[in-house]
Amino acid sequence: MLIRSVLGNITFSKAVVSKIISKTVIATAGVAAMSTGLIKGLAQKVTGNSLMSGIELTTDDTGLNISLSITVHYGVRMQEVCKELQQNIRASLEKFTGLPIDVIHVKVEGIALSGN
Known part of the structure; x- marks a missing residue:
């Protein structure tokens, strides 16, 4: 992830952006949590690359494209949670990095049931 200015370039690694x-x-x-598919989750446990679990980052001319998968708590209004999450991610990344954000895609892959 790159920002160009008159003073030079600033580069952010995918690991830093993923952690934010x-x-x-x-x-x-x-x-409830970040979500990954079963195969991806097992592969990440073996390789130890869990920072980017469930997050896919790409860039194009208009900015950063983010795709992520989550698990939500049972009983919440999923559309509202996803909309708030998109707004929170945009605000956090713009505040900490200044990177331009194009789109944020959120995929709900599961529902966490309370401990019954």
Whole structure:
């Protein structure tokens, strides 16, 4: 992730951007956890690459494209949780990095049931 200015270039690694996103996801009410598919989850446990679990980052001319998968708590209004999550991620990344954000895609892959 690159920002160009008159003073030079600033580069952010995907790991840094993913960590900011992960912290924001966990802090958003209604989100139980980041989610990965079974195969991806097993592969990440073997390789130890869990920072970017459930997060896909790409860039194009208009900015950063973010796709992430989450698990939400049972009983929440999923559309509202996802909308708030998108707003929180945009605000966090713009505040901490200044990177332009194009789109944030959120995929709900599961529902966390309370401990019954």
